[in-house]
Amino acid sequence: MAAIGKHFKYLILGGGVAAVAPYERPTLSKAYLFPQGAARLPGFHVCVGSGGERLLPEWYSEKGIELILHTEIAKAELTARTLTSVAGATFTYDNLIIATGSKVTRLTDIGVQGADCNNIFYLREIDDADKLVSGIQARKNAKSVILGGGYIGLELGAALQINDLDVTMVYPEPWCMPRLFSPEIAAFYEGYYAIKGIKIIKGTTAVGFDSDANGNVTKVKLKDGRVLDADIVVVGVGARPHTTLLKAKLLKRKEELRLIVSSRQASLVFMQ
Ligand SMILES: Cc1cc2nc3c(=O)[nH]c(=O)nc-3n(C[C@H](O)[C@H](O)[C@H](O)COP(=O)(O)OP(=O)(O)OC[C@H]3O[C@@H](n4cnc5c(N)ncnc54)[C@H](O)[C@@H]3O)c2cc1C
8 A cells, every 4th residue: 555645765666576575576487487496476576586585575675765666657756756656656865766667569569460469478477477487378389480699599498498399599790699799609509409409589579469269379470481380479579668657857857866776676665
């Protein structure tokens, strides 16, 4: 339940996900997708990976940190140092830390034909991971196509392969993770994936999808003219920062705001 008109010395906006207590997002593309012994909440709450304390909801209250969930901030008045939630609750602060993160890039956002059909999955939130797990479990030995050759694409390629799906990866670059990997390192990973039976198509992108009478994806159409059979598609083509709430105000009032943009997982917490 959100506090109304409450004042905080430090106020952190953002929490890894607003609907549950903060958790470690990286697990969602790894052990969360294991066919057996999957790591699910509450086992991977924040800091488990680094061997620290599990930051369950009680941890926050024990430390005097108020954790306010289910609360989307719709309005930020930086001069008045006030945030207002969608439900109308107001929060004032001395110091604001903005950690609102990013949202996944969807192919529907960029107008790819047929991208709204069923069984096209994304992975950003725990809800996405749950949908993907259901999709995988419903289609053992299915044909899957992964779009994107970054972290998400590579991790999902491995995850779907160990779930016994037939996996084809498609990405436009000449090798995977081109911003991080040299061609030699990429060749090592691509070779390893090939040994595992994962097919890789480089230098092209998806330009459309076909679906059946139930709206389920059946084909992925590539820019180079190839058409791939698909029962499941996973898209990992990046994320865009949430900027709408504060962008204009930040440009105007940059000097008045002590802003820390977090590059790591943070919490939707209000610290007193
Ligand atoms: C599947 C997956 C696997 C990953 N694996 C790794 C990995 O192995 N290693 C690694 O280093 N990184 C990994 N990352 C990246 C890492 O998770 C991100 O860098 C990290 O989540 C960024 O944290 P953040 O707090 O800045 O943003 P986010 O985690 O995006 O959190 C933003 C929070 O702000 C909230 N919010 C946004 N707008 C509002 C609003 N108006 N009002 C209230 N709340 C709002 C959101 O609901 C959310 O709670 C992975 C990411 C994903 C999706």
